[in-house]
Each structure stands twice: as structure tokens, then as C-alpha cells.
Amino acid sequence: MNTIEKLKAINNLLLQTAFIVNYDNVAEHLLEVYDLEKYSKRSFLRDIQGLKEEIGRRYPTLEDDLGPLIKHNRVKDRYTYVRDDLSAFPSLSEKELTQIASIIEFNQHLFTDRAGKGVVNKLRAISLENSLTEYNELLSWPSIQLIKDGERSGSEQLQKLIECISGKKIIELQHKGLTSKSQAKTISGLPIMIKEYNNGWFTGWYLLFHEINAADKIVEPRIEGLRLLALDRIESVKEKTDRRRINIPLNFNPVEYFQYCFGIFRENISDPNLTHEKVTIKLEPNNWILPYVMKYPLHFTQEVKVVNEETKEAIVELDIEINDELVSMILKYTDYMTIVSPERLRLKVIERLQKSLSNYSI
Template structure:
């Protein structure tokens, strides 16, 4: 550990009321958690002195009013901060965490798919875990574990795209497909919305985009003419010098692009008249998925008719577009459900099941 890391660690220990900060306890903490075995008492006092200077520089007004902000209690044999809401290094207090959570909660309309609620939950989890440290001994593992979102590929383009979306500016994109043989393409058009989506493989950002040829003097985008591009495949974003006039219908609402799709992938580019269909699925006897669907509906059009309360047999009805993600979901739970209609979806599922069965039979012959 370098000096800064040691100072930050001691500072964090001072913020945890359950930890008794003195030389003996800090030595044990460094040895157990950082494998530091040569931390001398002289080094500890030097680090305490540096923390006193650092926190004094961060809160000069408090220090003028209260005196030294980091003190030692002979009675308790511990160092402590005189206020609960101060830290030698930038951090968020319980009050600040709560305020930020409240602000995000109030502005949830700026987020999609309950992402705002997810941020609020994480902030509240941080606040909760911090408060628990006041009453419990420090655990060697986290009390709460949340999904690690990770960094977003394509985030360097986000600011520029959002500016162009807000200003209704047409842009020129340099885009490259995921395939190794894909070539860099130049696409011109109007960006209309950024979509964040977790597709099971990774969480990413996507751009909803209306492509133009570059010769139109006026454009009027429609929902089924939009296309979706992954931000991590966009190499550059350039504003066009000559832009057509953008005319938007009052009914044009980009989020409607995803309204009847399972996931985000649609087949509308090659089929601009694409419409949703009535999908009927039988829920088999003794299934468990019915309880799951009741609690977590697949879609807002979902309707379940229970045919037998004891066996949980039922009929699941949906009004959705048929796409690969919907097919994959049905195949994933094919022991729980059977497609009744439409016929084209039923045939597709049967064909894929036959192919899978043939693959297993062939692989068995090779063993």
C-alpha cells in the first residue's frame, strides 16, 4: 500500500463507528486485509497527522469553529472525527445519498425500464450498508451485493448524440457491424433516441435512428422506418452541413418503436408494414412458470386463462411481434409451454426443436 491508500483506508475506518481506530486495531486491519506486516507506530502517528491536515484543509470553517476535527479520546482509546458528516477525502454523507436518491426518484421519467429505480435502490443500499456499520462488527464480506453494471462501450459518443437528438440535427455516422468481415459504412440520418438494454449477454446503449439518402429537403420519420444501431459499433459522429427540414407528426413517439417487441430487435427494416400478432401459448400441466408470469408479466398485453387450478394448466395470450428473442424465450421454457398459434411461429419452434434433437442424436453417435 502506498501512503495515499493507507490514509484513505484509515479515513474509511474513522467513518465506521463500530471500528475502534487506534494503532493496534489499524495494524491488525492492514495485516488481515492488505497483507501489510511492517506498519510501525511511527508511521501510524504520521498518517494521523496527515489526516488532520487534510481534513482541516477540506473544512476550514468547521476547524475555526470547533478546533481540531480529528481527535483522540483517552477514555475510549480511539481517534474519531468530531462530526459524522465529514471526511478527509471526497465522499457522500448519508444525508447527501438520501437527497440524491430522492432527486432521481422524483425524475424517474428521464430513465427507461425502471433504470432510475435501480440507481435509487443502489444509493439506498449504500446508505443502508453504511448505517449498519454503526451497530455491527465489520464483516469480511459485503452485506449487500448488487449487479455490477460495468462501463458502457460507445459512451464517448453519448454527449454528442444527445445534443443532436435534442436539437433535431441530422448527422453522419461511421458504423461497423459486429461481424469480422463487416466494413465501415457511412450512414446519414436523424438520431431520435438512446435506448439502454440488457439483452442477457451484456448491457449496452443503442441509437434509434432514421436513415436518409442525403438528398431530401424535408423528412418526416415514422416509427417503422426507424432502425437500431449499437453505440459500440459507431466509430464517429459528425453533424451534416446541409440539413433537411425535420417535420415530426404529433403522434410520432420513438418509445413506441419497442411497444410490441420482445426485447429490442425488430424486423421492420425489411418489412415496414410489420404489425403485432395474437400469440396463443398453452401452459402445460404442473408448470411453475405460471406463478412467474403472474408476478413478472412478459408484456402489457399478457392475458392468462387458468383451465385447471390444481395442475395450473392455462392459456397465455399476447399481442406482440414475432422475433428471435421471443422464439428464444419459448424455446428456453419449451417444457413449460406449447405454442398453439399463429401457425408460422408454431412451425418455427417445431423446426428448431427437431434440429436440436437431431444435433443431440448425432453427438451421441460420436461418443
């Protein structure tokens, strides 16, 4: 392990807020990960000095404002960067970032709603930021701020589930409801697909799942029989040794499960006759929503009829399933849009509005 490799390893540890960087911890890490047996405290202090020089070259004038860019807390015996956005080395090289971006572009089928293009753009933004700081003084604020989605709840189950999806393997899940009083239930079935979704509250992983029972001799998934499970409520995943025959219909495409719903949550299990229907929404005069709806359709079935160009009054028609997410979206913009039909959707919105008003009654 040469000096640069050691410096990069320690740099990466400094970027991990949960890791306490000191001689003992770094020496243990280098031994476990890199089999580096003879690592003295003198070598560690030399490497810290080397990192200070590297980061000083990368941000040549920042020390004038902040002082030493690596500080040592004597009480806690811990080294840290003075700012969270500092690094002596880019986390990925330009070549690596380009390769990853190319791989994502080549696999656009794994993403929906042009999300893959967004990831590529983020990687290119990171690459650009890294290259600019090599030649320019670092600002006291980031020149680009990317959306931080954070950890994905349930991600610890992801690898096992993807392996079982690819291998068409039957699994047994321990699944717990959302409330604190819910008991974990054992569910057996065939995992179909992982869906990532941001519902406006947080971004999480969801498992599209075909449940089976003991009497089923043939496992044959159908779109309307699938159910959606949040990964953060799955407590365990166990692959089952099962001799039942798995028959995937030729026209089976799990993406169709989400085709006519607003968001991803459907009521197909509680309502086997669930279907999509025509929804008509009036955009009220003097709204600001019309240009956004025209550019970013609410749903792929959307049709817009502009009634008045001057006031922006319009009629929006969707062929869609009615669910809580659709109602919530309408309520969010209720000052600017009104449900024309169907009547049951109007009543859902009215009921929610009346309940909200009652909460504010004096």
C-alpha cells in the same frame, strides 16, 4: 486544498484499480486536477498514514483479521487496499445519495419497466451500508450484493449523441457490422433516442435512428421507418451542417417503436409490413411458471386464462410481434410451455428444436 480533501482524493485513486498509487503518480494527479504544486514525498507518506487512521476508525476490528488495511508493494511501488470493497470514506455522502435518489424519482419518465425505482433502491442500499459500517464491525462479506452491470459498450459516444438528439441535429455515423469482415458504412440521419437494454448476454446502449438520403429535402421521422443501431458498433459521430427542414409530427412518440416487440429488436426495416399479432401459449400441467407470469407479465398485452388451478395449466395470450427474442424465450422454457398459434411461430420453434437435437445426434 485541506488535508481531508487530499485524503479523499487519494482514497478515490486507491479505488481505481487501473491507477498506480505512489508518490510520483499522486503528485502528478494533484497538480493536474487540483493545481497543487508543492506536494512533497513527506506529505504523501503523512497522507497515507492519515488514510490508514481513517480506515481504521471506519473498520475498527478488521485489522485484527487482515492486518494493515493499506498495503505497499515495494517491488511495484504501489499502495492498495487489502480488499476491493474497502474505502476510508463513503464514495458519496448520505446527503448526496439522497439528492441523487430524489432526482431519479423526479425523472422516472427517463426509465422503463420501473428501472428508475431499482436505481433508487440501489442508492439507498449503498447509503444504508455506509451508515451501518460506521457503528458496526464490518463483516467478511458484503451484507448487500448489487447487480454489477459493468461498462456499457459504446458509452464514449453517449454525450455527443444526447446533445444531437436534444438539439435535433443531423449527424453522420460510421457504423460497422458485427462480423470481423464487415466494412464500416457511412449513414446520415437524425438521432431519435438512446435505449439501454439487457438482452441476457450483456447490457448495452442502442440508438434509435432515422436514416436520410441526399434526395430528402424534409426530414420527417416515422415510427416504422426507424432503425436500431448498437452504440458499440458506431465508430464515429460527426455533426453535419445541414439546411434541410426537420419536421417532427405532432403525434410522433419514439417509445411506440418498442411497444409490440418482445425485447427491442424488430424486423421493420427488412419487413415493411411487419405487424403485431395474437400469440397463444399453453402452460403445461405442473409448471412453476404460472405464478411468475401472473405477477410479472411477459408483455403489457398479456391475458391469462387458468384452465386447471390444481395443475397450473393455463393459456397465455399476447398481442405481439414475432421475433428471435420471443422464440428464444419460448425455447428457454420449452419444457413448460407450448405454442398453440400462430402456425408460423410453431414452425420456427420446431425448426430450432430439431436443429438443436441434430447437434446432439450420435
